[in-house]
Amino acid sequence: MQPSGSVTPDKAKADSDTVVELVGKMRDLSEGRLELEHALGIERQLAGESFARRILDKVPVAVGCSLLSAQGVILYLNEVFVRQFGYTLDEVPTFDAWVAATRPVALKHDVPFERWRMAMRAAFRQGGRMPPAEFRFHCKDGRAADMLVSTEFEGDLLVASFVDVTVRNRAEEQLRLSEQRHRLMAEHAVDTLWVFEIDKGLTYISPSIAKLTGYTPGEYLGLSLAEMFAPESHVEVLAEIDRARAALGAGRPFLLPAREVLGRRKDGSTVWCEMTVSGMPVSDGRLGELVGISRDISERKRNEE
DSSP states (O other), X not given: OOOTTOOOHHHHHHHHHHHHHHHHHHHHHHHHHHHHHHHHHHHHHHHHHHHHHHHHHHSSSEEEEEEGGGTTEEEEEOHHHHHHHOOOTTTOOBHHHHHHHHOOEEESOSSOHHHHHHHHHHHHHHTOOOXXXXXXXEOTTSOEEEEEEEEEEETTEEEEXXXXXXXXXXXXXXXXXXXXXXXXXXXXXXXXXEEEETTTEEEEEOTTHHHHHSOOHXXXXXXXXXXXXXXXXXXXXXXXXXXXXXXXHTTOOEEEEEEEEEXXXXXXXXXXXXEEEEEEOOSSSSOOEEEEEEEEOHHHHHHHO
């Protein structure tokens, strides 16, 4: 007969089996939950990557992602990148392959592309960032494209964006050439060309002013209107400037037909000039500017006399 409150061997074994079974079920539940969380995490990651890819494919600039720690393996190129450069991920699987295909040349910088590339790797190691830089790339279809390149680092991931500035650069180049041609024409013209800003005064005078007045362009720009013209012509010039200020301020163009004025020379003598002036309103906050041509008519005046 067993004492009251004692546990038989069979009951102890049954209780032990129950505990083991409960522990096993808890382990299974725990492992199942971990597997579920892992699966959900992967699903969320894939969904997030898919969403990010859809977004990056819609941005209006070329974007590429590369792993610098894995020999520059390119992980992603968006649709704009493929359209602009013409190369797919299969054709340029690494950063070096892309460089070899596009042969970038530095623009507006003294630093060649390879030195910029080394600086980029140094910035990656030090956790810094690279300032934007312009480079000319050779696309698959043979055309050259100027790109403003910006880079960001996320761990060992390099994210680069490329903004096409080809049209802007070509326009700037055409404007620069046009300005050079006009300046060349002005500097070699017999007549004197000048620019007068209403709120600043004379801002440009062509070199032919030296032959007309004896002043160098720099000296003439430092004169007042009273020093440029004889008293009677000075009054007329001030009146025309007031008319120009009113017209340009009202948004109307200004035109002064050929007008004879008497200018002062450096040696104290005077010279007759025929002056033609035109002006257009501007919208950059300035009051406007006048562009004029002055021609020496001394010989004509002598003949008239």
